[in-house]
Amino acid sequence: MKRATRPQRGQRIADQIQRDLAELLRTEVRDPRIGLVTLSGVEVTPDYAHARVYFTVIGADADVAARGLNSAAGHLHNLLFKRMRIHTVPRLTFVHDTSVERGFEIDRLIEQAVGRDGK
Numbered sequence: 172m173k174r175a176t177r178p179q180r181g182q183r184i185a186d187q188i189q190r191d192l193a194e195l196l197r198t199e200v201r202d203p204r205i206g207l208v209t210l211s212g213v214e215v216t217p218d219y220a221h222a223r224v225y226f227t228v229i230g231a232d233a234d235v236a237a238r239g240l241n242s243a244a245g246h247l248h249n250l251l252f253k254r255m256r257i258h259t260v261p262r263l264t265f266v267h268d269t270s271v272e273r274g275f276e277i278d279r280l281i282e283q284a285v286g287r288d289g290k
Contacts, residue, residue, distance in 0.1 A: 185213040187255065188222055192263075195250050204239030206231025211268045215261055222261035225268040233267040240265035 244263040
């Protein structure tokens, strides 16, 4: 069995993609549908062919922002290809991250439950 020469390479590539995309979204994408986007994570397939980019958005509808981001995905892929020094730069798919909204909902439910017990 061949030992991995670079452990956690996939995670390092995902982290680099997230950092580079955050900068590129700020400087290169001018789509008004996007609003204020924060990238919350990137998952890269083992063959580095595809990457899911998770985002949250303020000031725009999440579905509209996802359409705007996915329409810019090809352009962002080309820009990443010029920046990164790897053989295969993954194709990007943007997915709305609902974990923040779920966290707020859980907080609200906890506050509601604590409020009932306090009476």
